[in-house]
Amino acid sequence: MKKCYNTTMKEKHDKQHLVQALLEWYDANARILPWRSEPTPYRVWVSEIMLQQTRVEAVKPYFERFVNALPDVHALANADDDELHKLWEGLGYYNRVKNMKKCAQYCVKHYAGSLPNSYELLKQLPGIGDYTAGAIASIAFHLPYPAVDGNVLRVFSRLLVSEDDILKERTKKKFQNIIKEYIPIERCDAFTQALMEIGALICVPNAMPRCNICPLAEDCIGYQSHQAQRLPIKEKKKARRIEKKTILVVVHQKEVLLQQRAEDGLLAGLYEFITLDGEREEEEVMAFLGHERIHKIIKLRSAKHIFSHVEWHMQGYLLEVKEKLDGLWCTQQALEQQYAIPTAFKAYKDALYTWWRTQE
């Protein structure tokens, strides 16, 4: 049976009124966020990269630490890769920070260490797509470009009752063109942020939209026709695959054996404990390292880590070896200050610390 969403055609939607209501609400309700206090191009850029697919609350502590350690484009361009990974450790999508360094080096070479004051030029930089170029252009440079992220797609799907799949590229282009017509030239920075703020605080995902306190309800066709809640339209994502891994925490006195991951692919360039594909038995693990080298082996608890597209089911072993085999041996201090370990290994990092404590 097909549900009918026909409306009485008397819903109201007035661009000027909507924008005015949005900006008034934003002026009174905008959260105080670190990158809003001093919206220089560099700080806006750093914040926007960090905020890609990442919640505001997760970004806050990383942002402060990052801009303190690397206060400008030149500092970032000259930063060491291990230092960058350490500053990004736990934030995810590590390719973002690698692209930022490339970007910084390019800006030093071609733009005298500044970000370009142009949407088109911004978009040519690595890691800056339609959304981020629009966000930097509007927020940092006060240029009238739309910044269409997940929040904005959701808000406008509901405002206009759009049945388009918001995951489609075509839908994003369509909304970019629509939203251009709403941008108040003199306040394009506030407009960009206000739309996302409404999306984050009022027109929320994963829950009932708070239409009762929404300043846009008067101009929201979705609200007026009681369809806000069922929108936006999104195709379902495919299921994740499962990969089994065996994690070897190899220790000798107060040091642990690490290895660096490949420069491409998942968690590229970060450090990890010795990781084997598949689920390995204790006997197999001992043979891998050489029985004669092993002083002690302890089976650790199994652990699971969920990435976007894959799920790791891990079994860990702690192995105390009689002497150091070849490889990157690392003290607790180096582990904390130098080498970035992805969160996936947290359970085994915890086990390592427990082991070290028992050795004191």
Next chain:
DNA sequence: AAGGCGGGGCT
């Protein structure tokens, strides 16, 4: 057009 790429918080 589709899939790779983190991690966490919410329902």
Next chain:
DNA sequence: AGCCCAGCCTT
């Protein structure tokens, strides 16, 4: 257990 987040890049 799934959904989604101030998305972008490669294939």
